[in-house]
Amino acid sequence: MESYVIEARRQLHMYPEIGFDLDRTLTFLKSELDKMGVEYTEKYGKSSIVATINPEKSHFTIGVRADIDALPITEETGLPFASKLDGQMHACGHDAHAAIVLDTCRRLNEMRDKINCRVKIIFQAAEEYPPSGAKLMVEDGVMDEIDCIVALHVAPGKNVGDIAILAGPENATSDGFHLEFYGKTAHAAAQNEGVDAIMMAVKAYTEIEFMIAKEIRAIDPIIFNVGAINGGVANNIICDHCSMYCTLRTHRNENEEYILDKIKKIINSVAEVSGGRAEFVLDKHYPMVVNNEKMVERVKHSAEKIIGKEHIVSQIRGMGGEDFAYFANIKPGCMFQLGVCEPGTKCTAGLHNSKMMIDESALEIGVNLFVQFVLDNMNGIDFN
Template sequence: MMDIRKEIENRYEEMQAVRRHMHKYPELSFQETNTKAYIYEQIKDLPLEIERDVGGNGLRAELHVNDDFKTVALRADFDALPITEENDVAYKSEIDGIMHACGHDAHTAMLITTAKILCAHKDTLPVNVVFIFQHAEEQLPGGAISMVEAGVLNGVDYVYGIHVSSKYPTGMLGYNYGYKHAAADSFHFKVMGRGGHGAEPHVANDPVVAAASLIQQLQTIVSRTVDPLKSAVVTAAMFNAGSAFNIIPNNADISGTVRTFDKEVQDKVITRMEGIRRGIEESFALECELEYVKGYPAVLNSDELVDMLLEATEGKTEFISSVEEVELSMGGEDFAYYLEKVPGVFFNIGTMNKELETDYPHHHPKFDIDEAGMQAGVEAYLRLITNFREV
């Protein structure tokens, strides 16, 4: 029987070193050339069937145990963000303007460590395991969709993924039944009028006034179109128009984001936006264009597989401090593409430690993690795999 505490403790410093190396040398989405090579070096000598450059910069590594067994995939992303790091740590990013401000370095370190431990216990496992190392989660269209199209889930029956969280205390496992993350869309309105002198608005056709009306009408979508028992967010986050106080511009631009869980709600929001666009054109006698881009779909967990995760982590655990149901997130996550193909679960591991100042929000220039939380993530994976049963 696997001694989980001993296995994780024996590899903790190695896992920490992997995470810190990745933190020092981050790469942006779709540019992860050195990162993918580093990951390959970490796993190349393990008894894995490794595919490189899957769907771009991704890697797929399969631990095949038995033809008659089900196959479970575990996924980690490894891209960074265009943020200048402000932490004063030995492993601070050495790449100007780029840092791991979301924990993807930890995700990869945990998965590499999990792979090494499971490979050492291959003959005792009840399932085959596929390790998915995914590029480009942070930037549309995301790496997951291209990896799925390239066959990363071929032969896979179930999929699980972890995201560290600075909202939850170190070692806490946070789960959700049903929806976990919202669909993350973007929109852009271009209002095209006719410019002129600020003192003579009657001979111009002011796009600023029309755009202001448009923004006000957007605020009615959630309050007057969406079922109040369902969730939606419509945020106009950018308004650009004009160059001087006394000049009416030709155009005004509005950009923002829409977050929904339910596909029907998403369709209603889009329909209302199109209606508002037509109304602005008719009311103000100008042109108005709408570009709506659907981002990542909503992340929908399988309730049966959540139950399996909870069963695997119930009772005495070594590094998992607690197991708690957590709030939904309106943030986007391209793990959704895996869940559209096979059932699975996306869950959190807490890395927040106020004494270590690892309570800054994700995407903040001072974001960091309590690395002890990585032990809980590996434990969750090990308990899940070694106790897996067929659904």
């Protein structure tokens, strides 16, 4: 018989669901909360749950957040509890996040009489897809009664028993957008009678990459990536519509603003010269996660009791995007990385990979750390 957190993680892993379409996931989570006797609400955001421990102890409230959605990836791990849903997989570890926070809820509820604060347990939909599930929850006021908030993310590149944490900006500002190019169909033998939307997309792509290379400081981390280009129906027809799906990630807000503005100018210029039309559509925007320094200090203090000071490692600021930023922009927050790679082995499959696996012994560490954080800070944190 595996531990509660492992059993919960495997159940969630077998039935990964995407975006806001989380019926089975939500049913499982609500069933477990009902068994615990923990009250919860679904009034914040969409397809999300907020459970409350010690609702009457409102002098100080700690939030603990997990994202719960999966990715459109076909799993290739060969695990006995691999995804049973075609083309859907928990390849970013949100099954682990949800299981850790669910078990944290169970443990805290069992000792609620000894806990001198209120705890809000957040199960958030659509971290991977627009519109951000966190953004919707914040707009509905989920942070109004929360004084501080913590979260973790599994890290396949770090050993079990280690956590990585960084005060201040922890990742990148992330934008997802698509570019639409509209031309005019014609026979391929009479190209002069058409306007080639694919050619517009290719030319714009090249000019965007050139602009970033020549107009942004080389020391500033920038990622511009085109993940998909869709256009055309046959080899002998000039394409009249082409879509380009892009992401932009930066460490500086001024670079983000400059590049997005230039992209709009580039696509419109290319379209005008070509005799076509272009459109910029912003799908999602995730601000950078900024870890509160006091919260980082308090998480480290609790982590020392669980894993020892030598297992708290410095985190290098990455280029990932994370909508936990919406919570941490409202109240002091901290997200840390939880090592999930078996020590002595090389984890070859990272996040968003069809073969991504974790060492499940890390799950209990995550639970213990969250529980310890609540116990250490239940009387409040002075952020002044």
